[in-house]
Amino acid sequence: MATQTQGSGAVSAVLMAGLAGLVVSLGIAFFNLMSGGHSAFNTGSDGVSWGLPVVNYVFFALTSTGLTLVASVAMTFGNKAWYPIAKRCVWLSLVTLVAGFASLALELGHPFRMLWAVPLNAQLLSPLNWMGIFYSVFLVLGILKFMRIHSGDWSSGTSKQIGLAALVTELLAGGMLGMAFGAMAMRPMWYGNLVPLYFILTAACTGGAFAVLVTCLTYGGTDKMPEPVRRLMQGSLPMAFAALLGLTILVIGYRTVIGLWSNADGLQVWDAIVASPWYWIEAALLIGAFFLLLQRKALAVAAVMVIGGFFIDRYDFVIGGQLLPLFKGSWVPDLIAYTPSTTEWMLTLLAFSIAFFGWALGEKMLNLGAAPQD
Amino acid sequence: MAKWGMVIDLEKCTGCQACSTACQMENNRLPGENYQDVLYYTEGRQPTPTLKWFPRPCMHCEEPSCMHVCPTKATYKTEDGVVLIDWDKCIGCKYCMIACPYGVRFYTDEKPLIEPNIKQVFKGDGDLSWNPPYKGPQQDPKHGVGIQPNGVVSKCTFCYHKISKAPKGTADLDESNPELVEYVPACVRTCAPKARYFGDLDNPNSQVSRLISDKQGTRLLDHTGNKPQVYYLTGGGAAGSAVPGTRSNKKA
Numbered sequence: 001m002a003t004q005t006q007g008s009g010a011v012s013a014v015l016m017a018g019l020a021g022l023v024v025s026l027g028i029a030f031f032n033l034m035s036g037g038h039s040a041f042n043t044g045s046d047g048v049s050w051g052l053p054v055v056n057y058v059f060f061a062l063t064s065t066g067l068t069l070v071a072s073v074a075m076t077f078g079n080k081a082w083y084p085i086a087k088r089c090v091w092l093s094l095v096t097l098v099a100g101f102a103s104l105a106l107e108l109g110h111p112f113r114m115l116w117a118v119p120l121n122a123q124l125l126s127p128l129n130w131m132g133i134f135y136s137v138f139l140v141l142g143i144l145k146f147m148r149i150h151s152g153d154w155s156s157g158t159s160k161q162i163g164l165a166a167l168v169t170e171l172l173a174g175g176m177l178g179m180a181f182g183a184m185a186m187r188p189m190w191y192g193n194l195v196p197l198y199f200i201l202t203a204a205c206t207g208g209a210f211a212v213l214v215t216c217l218t219y220g221g222t223d224k225m226p227e228p229v230r231r232l233m234q235g236s237l238p239m240a241f242a243a244l245l246g247l248t249i250l251v252i253g254y255r256t257v258i259g260l261w262s263n264a265d266g267l268q269v270w271d272a273i274v275a276s277p278w279y280w281i282e283a284a285l286l287i288g289a290f291f292l293l294l295q296r297k298a299l300a301v302a303a304v305m306v307i308g309g310f311f312i313d314r315y316d317f318v319i320g321g322q323l324l325p326l327f328k329g330s331w332v333p334d335l336i337a338y339t340p341s342t343t344e345w346m347l348t349l350l351a352f353s354i355a356f357f358g359w360a361l362g363e364k365m366l367n368l369g370a371a372p373q374d
Numbered sequence: 375m376a377k378w379g380m381v382i383d384l385e386k387c388t389g390c391q392a393c394s395t396a397c398q399m400e401n402n403r404l405p406g407e408n409y410q411d412v413l414y415y416t417e418g419r420q421p422t423p424t425l426k427w428f429p430r431p432c433m434h435c436e437e438p439s440c441m442h443v444c445p446t447k448a449t450y451k452t453e454d455g456v457v458l459i460d461w462d463k464c465i466g467c468k469y470c471m472i473a474c475p476y477g478v479r480f481y482t483d484e485k486p487l488i489e490p491n492i493k494q495v496f497k498g499d500g501d502l503s504w505n506p507p508y509k510g511p512q513q514d515p516k517h518g519v520g521i522q523p524n525g526v527v528s529k530c531t532f533c534y535h536k537i538s539k540a541p542k543g544t545a546d547l548d549e550s551n552p553e554l555v556e557y558v559p560a561c562v563r564t565c566a567p568k569a570r571y572f573g574d575l576d577n578p579n580s581q582v583s584r585l586i587s588d589k590q591g592t593r594l595l596d597h598t599g600n601k602p603q604v605y606y607l608t609g610g611g612a613a614g615s616a617v618p619g620t621r622s623n624k625k626a
Contacts, residue, residue, distance in 0.1 A: 128467065
């Protein structure tokens with residue numbers, strides 16, 4: 001079974017748009033950061049310490065986890081119908097992780113110090129530490145796996161073992177990212193032992209969305225797709241995606257109701273989240289995408305809706321957990337005002353640009369539509 | 375080895391902010407970044423609202439969540455019970471600020487609270503965030519003491535540059551003792567109504583231990599399990615002083 005990438009004009013357009021986004025975002029972000037340091041962000045010690053750059057990181061790191069899950073359907077769990085998008089997903093999982101890392105690196109006070117300070121002084125009790133280890137190990141394993149399948153080795157014992165190890169490390173990394181938030185008992189909005197599961201579930205959704213979107217962009221529509229790809233995109237993929245998305249919508253709904261219902265101090269933020277139009281935009285996007293997927297229609301549109309919806313969800317989660325002052329003398333349960341700065345938005349543009357530029361470059365140069373010959 | 379701790383008598387505290395000012399001068403802090411702050415808030419509703427205040431340094435917890443989450447062990451606990459930050463190891467990830475239940479950690483690369491930006495008026499040398507016209511002689515990045523460098527997190531050190539030089543076996547660092555006054559944390563030394571006490575929590579004969587025992591010292595947000603080494607005396611709340619457990623919930 002072989003699937004040759006056709007390479008639609010959309011790939012070239014995305015390549016150029018991604019490059020333009022990279023130049024613009026890097027230019028503005030570096031200028032602002034070099035001239036004003038992190039005061040170019042709207043984060044603060046008395047309020048939101050983790051701002052939009054961390055939202056970007058969480059979004060893209062979990063998307064990487066989700067893409068690895070999608071790739072594993074064929075490569076680890078043996079469903080051969082999913083092979084036509086497997087190589088693309090492996091490549092994109094690497095690119096999205098780099099996109100997330102880039103946003104995070106520009107948010108850290110000393111990103112280069114991290115390179116020696118973490119290995120030499122690793123705090124084994126810190127979820128952040130383990131998350132970094134697992135994502136770094138995945139980056140190596142993911143590159144090795146991609147090199148294997150790029151050279152045609154899809155199913156040797158070594159290739160499969162690397163793929164399985166990559167999947168496990170990605171799941172552990174995504175789970176650890178969930179634990180980084182879920183372990184914070186002092187912030188009830190985040191606290192909970194099921195947060196890692198929530199992260200992995202939602203990761204699968206964004207991973208699926210990116211996989212569908214870039215596949216549609218590659219071929220320029222289902223009618224132009226090679227038969228194996230078209231069968232997948234009109235068959236099991238949208239159904240599996242819809243089932244996963246439907247389940248996730250339910251979980252988001254339950255989280256919201258629990259947040260609104262409970263009296264625990266810190267959960268008042270749910271009132272503000274639900275009062276915001278963004279919450280309802282997220283709901284409309286996700287529910288709309290669910291029905292589009294069920295009907296197997298406008299898959300690219302559905303994918304964009306899922307990406308948009310979950311970006312809002314990540315924002316609400318990361319920022320919402322910090323909006324109530326922990327201990328600032330504000331006895332009235334008031335909310336901290338936070339709006340991302342231009343520099344922070346530039347890091348969002350940077351992360352998206354890296355992801356799409358990287359994908360388009362791979363599509364042009366690395367035959368991402370390849371699949372095993374048998 | 376002592377286990378340093380602080381007792382703050384809320385019945386004596388007048389909310390004068392002398393502690394905050396002394397801390398600010400001692401540790402080169404800027405507005406909005408005070409290691410030691412007095413929080414003001416109101417309780418009750420019109421027509422009988424009450425203005426209250428609450429002094430709040432770092433709690434130097436026995437089980438500091440900020441330390442456990444730090445990926446580089448930049449936040450650590452000394453043998454004498456003080457939670458410090460090694461600025462040379464801090465990568466500025468701010469996870470400790472997220473994990474501290476008391477909100478007493480500071481990242482200095484932020485928009486200034488007041489204009490003009492004092493950091494721009496007195497620009498720092500090298501990596502230092504600013505160059506205060508008056509500054510203490512101490513600059514000890516391994517213990518997070520001195521002018522805060524850019525890109526790292528800072529916090530109250532219990533004036534570690536002072537208390538670490540105290541004679542071994544000292545039970546209480548009492549500012550009224552001329553032999554010990556130079557080792558007393560700035561906020562304790564300057565407290566006009568003498569509402570603050572500093573000493574060895576492991577020594578049952580220290581004044582802090584006796585005050586905690588005799589006057590039923592309580593700890594802030596004890597339910598978090600961090601076990602602060604800062605205790606508050608409330609007099610049972612009879613005089614209106616109390617350690618607030620939590621905010622009023624949304625149904626209040």
